[in-house]
Amino acid sequence: MPGTTEYPVQLIQPDGARVHHPEYQALVADIGPGELRRLYEDLVVTRRIDTEAVALARQGQLGLWAPCQGQEAAQVGSAHALHPDDYVFGSYRESAVAYCRGVPPSAMTRMWRGVSHGIGDPAAANMANPAIVVGAQALHATGYAYAAHLDGAEIATVTYFGDGATSQGDIAEALTFAASWSAPVVFFCQNNHWAISEPVQLQSATPIAQRAIGYGIPAIQVDGNDVLAVLAVTRQAVARARGGGGPSFIEAITYRMGPHTTADDPTRYRAAAETEEWARRDPILRMRRLLDREGLLDAETRRRVEERADEVAHRMRTETLTMADPEPPELFEHVYATPHRGLDEQRRDYLAYLADDPAGPLATVAPTPREEGVRS
Template sequence: MAKKSTYPVQLIQPDGRRVHDPEHAALVADVDGAQLRRLYRDMVVTRRLDTEATALQRQGELGLWPPLLGQEAAQVGSAHALHPDDYVFCSYREAAVAYCRGVDPAVLTRLWRGVSHHCWDPAAVNMTNPAIVVGSQGLHATGYAFAAHLEGAEIAVVTYFGDGATSQGDIAEAMGFAAGWAAPVVFFCQNNHWAISVPVRVQSATPIAQRAVGYGIPSVQVDGNDALAVLAVTRQATARARAGGGPSFIEAITYRMGPHTTADDPTRYRDAAELELWRRRDPIDRLRRLLEREQLWDSDFERSVAEDADDAGARLRAATRTLPDPEPEAMFDHVYATEHPLITAERRSVVEGARS
C-alpha cells in the first residue's frame, strides 16, 4: 500500500465495465462469478434490512435507526476481506458488516428499540456492538490490536468510522498510538460526504486519507461504491496487519443517501441535485451491471436474491415487534464490573418505587 493514493482505486465503473488496474485487480484475481454473486446478494439483503429497520422506526417500533443506504459496497466489500478471527470495532452504522460477520437479523434492532444494552454477543462474531460516542472505537481498536500484537496473534483489527469522526480527537490519538506501537489495526473511514449537516469540504481541506500520512500510516482512497475495489484494498490492508506491518488507513469515498439517523432531515441542508448524482452511482446497480455484462445474471438468481431479502426483512420485523420489555432495574446491570454503592442505591430505589 502506497503512502497515499492520488486517485480513488476503482475496479468497476458505474456502468459495470471493469477498470484496467493490474495492481489492484491482482488482489481479487481469485474472486469468481459465485463470489461476485455473493457480494451482490449480501448487499441486497442488507439494504432490505436497513429499509425495514427505517420503516419500523417511522412506525414507532424503534426509538432510532442510523440508515446505511448507499454505503452497502463499502461495508460488504470490506467485510468479505476479513477472517473469522479478525476483530471489528464498529461505529453505529455498520449493520451490513454485522450481517456479513454472522449476526442474526433478529437481533439487529434490540439496542435501537431500547430493550437492551446491546444487539449481539461480541464474542460470537468478533465484532463490537454499535458505538454511539463518535470516534471512541478508534482508541478501543488500537488498544485491542496492540494487545493482540503483544500476544503474537496474527489477526487484523478493523475500526469503522465516518468522515465526521475524523474531526474528533479520539481518532487522531488512535492513529498516533497505532503508528508508534505498530498496532495491526486498519482504520476504515466511510467518507459519506456529510457529518450530519456539515459537508466534508468544511471538515477537511485535504483528502482525509492524507491525514494518515502525517502519522506515517500508509493510506489509500477507494471508490466506496465499488465492492470489488473495496474488497481489494481491504485485503491488502488486513494482510499487512496480520503480517506485522502495522496500521493502515482506508478512505472509502461513498455517499449517505438517507438521513444521518431517523432523527435527521437531510432536505434542510442537502441539495436534491447532489443526491440524484449519487443515486446514479448506486453501488448495488453497479455490481448488477457487472454481473449482466459477464453473463452472471439470470431470472433464477434475481428471484433467489429477492427471496433471501424478503426472508431477512420479515425476520427482522417479526423479531423487533416481539422483543420483550426489560424489567426497569435492568438498566443498572453491567454499569460497573463490580458492585458500586451508588448504583446499588439507585437500583433499590427503582425496585421499591415499582412496588409502592
C-alpha cells in the same frame, strides 16, 4: 500501500464495465461467479435490512436508526476481506458489516428499541457493540490491536468511522498511538460526504487519507461504491496488519443517500441534484450491471436474492416487534467482568426504590443471593 493514490482505486465502473488495474485485480483474482453472486446478495439483503429498519423507526417501533443506504459496497466489500478471528469496532452505522459478520438482524435493532445496551455478545461475531461517542471506537480498536499483538495473536483489528469523526480528537489520538506502537489496526473511513449537516469540504481542505500519511501510516483512497475495489484494498490492509506491517488507513469515497439518522432531514441542507448524481453511482446497480455484462444474473438468481432479502427483513420485523421489555435489574448486568461491590449496592438501592411503590414493576421482586451477601 506505500502512500496514497492520486485517485480512488476502482475495479468496476458505474456502468458495470471492469477497470484494468493489474495490482488490485490480482488481490481479487479468486473472486469467481459464485463469489460475485454472494457479494451481490449481501448488498441487496443489507439494503433490505436497512429499509425495514428505517420503516420500523418511522412507525415508532425503534427510537432511532442510522441508515447506510448507498454505503453498502464499502461495508460489504471490506467485511468480506476479514478473517473470522479479526475484530471489528464500528460506529452506529455498520449494519451491513454486522450482517456479514453473522450478527442476526434482529440483534441490530435491540439497542435502538431500548431493550438492550448493544447488539449482543461481542465474542459471538468478533464485533464490538456500536459506539455512540463519535470516534471513540478508533481508540478502542487501537488498544485492542496493540494488546492482541503483545499476546502474539496474528489478527487484524478494523475500526469504521465516517468523515465527520475525523474532526474528533479521538481519531487523531488513535492514529498517533497506532503509528507509535505499529499496532495492527486498519482505519476504515467511510467518507459519505456529510457529517450530519456539514459537507466534508468544510472539515478537510485535503483528502482525508492524506492525514494518515502525516502520521506515518500508509493510506489509500478507494471508490467506496465499488465492492470489488473495496474488497481488494481491504485485503491488502488486513494482510499488512496480520503480517506485522502495522496500521493502514482506507478512505472509501461513498455517499449517504438517506438522512444521518431517522431524526434528520437532509433536504434542509443538501441539494436534490447532488443526491440524484450519486444515485447514478449506486453500488447495487453497479454490481447488477457487472453481473448482467458477464451473464451471471439470470431471472432465477435475481428472484432467489429478492426472496432472501424479504425473508430476512420479515424475520427481523417479527422478532423486533415481539421483543420483551427488559426487567429493570438488567440495567446492572454485564457492566463489569467481575463482581463489583459498588454496583451491587446501587442495584440493591434501586430495587428498594422500586419496591417502595406498591404499583411498581418490582414490588414483589425478591433480592438475589448476591444481594443478600452484600447486605450481610
